[in-house]
Amino acid sequence: MKTQPSVFCLMFPLLLAPGARAEEAPAADATPIINPQVVDKLIDMGNYLRSLSKFQVDAEVTLDTVLETGQKIKSEASTTLKVLGHDRMYARTEGDVRTREFFYNGKKLTQYSPYLKYYTTVDAPPRVSETLHMIENHYGIQIPMEDLFLFGSDQAQIDALKEALYVGPSTIKGQLCDHLAFRQEGVDWQLWITRSEKPLPCKLVITTTDEQSFPEYSAVYHWNLKPGLQESMFTFKPAKGDVAIALKKAADQGGE
Template sequence: MTAKPRVFCLLLTLALLPAAHAEDPPAADDTPLVNPQVVDKLIDMGDYLRSLPKFQVEADVSRDTVLESGQKIKTESVNTLKVLNHERLYARSEGDVRTRELYYNGKQLTQYAPYLKYYTTVEAPPKLSDALHRFEDYYGIQVPLEDLFLFGSDQAQIDALKEAAYVGPSRINGQLCDHLAFRQEGTDWQLWITRAEKPLPCKLVITTTDSPSFPEYIAVYRWNLKPTLQESMFTFKPGKGDVAIPLKKVTAQAGQ
């Protein structure tokens, strides 16, 4: 008999509460989609990389290639990059598909296929950043690990970010890193940066989101900020059996 008044009181209390309607908007989230502190960490890391007088970095790279059938094929490569005073560069990529070496001495760029014994040399601008743009725009050559020169350097790229978030701490190769996540048109990418006075990238993951198969590029880095570098290692010297071939511009190839 005593339960009925309690039930009545409970129903009365519920009746007096404001009703929730399906059309009511959800509570506003004050968290910004682009976290300015995350963007600052990206810019600081890029500025630090560009301030280094010399460095050597190695990276294990995994890349998805999408076939016409839509199937993803994953290839692996080991990459090495040596840079001196941002005026000299040597790069090597040895992978499942091909192996290439690049030599840049501030005057010329040489691309060399060591197993095929072919090489090609073109004139190049004296500034490394200008040379990187010319290699890709004119000749379709992408320098291995060239992302390392570009982080946070272009305001247009920063403005293109739709999301920038801090994910949390993470360990890469035993090193404590901060995990950051970014989103822009057609691309999601994640970056792990060392939690130290010297902010270096530990890992990079790029996901192409405007493709139904969502192919990924993954690079895990190992750094040496005090490498032994000599001027001679940035100029290619052909060996016995090496054959010079011409390098055509991408535009000329497209026209054909």
């Protein structure tokens, strides 16, 4: 069975450098068709997310899995992400396919399967952003909602955008948002951002356009910028019956 690419893999070519601003709008007969104000909204949101000293975000996630027959199967998941400073993080995803927890305390990263009672711990860099790159590149693991850390990471990737459009105002879970639409090779994606001094993502939809069935990923976010976070929640402590296993690098996993 084929699964849709991860959010990180789809979003990474779209990310923009911190503090950058969009180029002047192209001529009417030129491509790409990019509204610079839309790109600026994306940049501002990324800069704001990175400025937060702590936060908790919960999301309702749906993901299409494509069978070999071409039929789409939709799965549901609930995810949560808690961040303190730039060096502590806890994430959990619980859904139809699997349940995983991640603990990061600035020194170690642990992935835990609460139902299987397996866990694996590796040394990690001193910052969340560096740890996300390490766990993705070396082990092929995506942390739930990791794309929230990556908006605005590389100015050069603006060239991947073919369209950046303003759709209009929209209300998501009672929150007034601006609806933005983007297009790149093989991917269409939409982002709803709160219309306020605190630009937060309300919703994200990613559609893979280079597959005949057009599978989608969707996430609706709920934010808490003043969560009660304890230091202890970022360090994993095995309980009775938990078993430590080795974490294989992506190159040793046989492409699975």
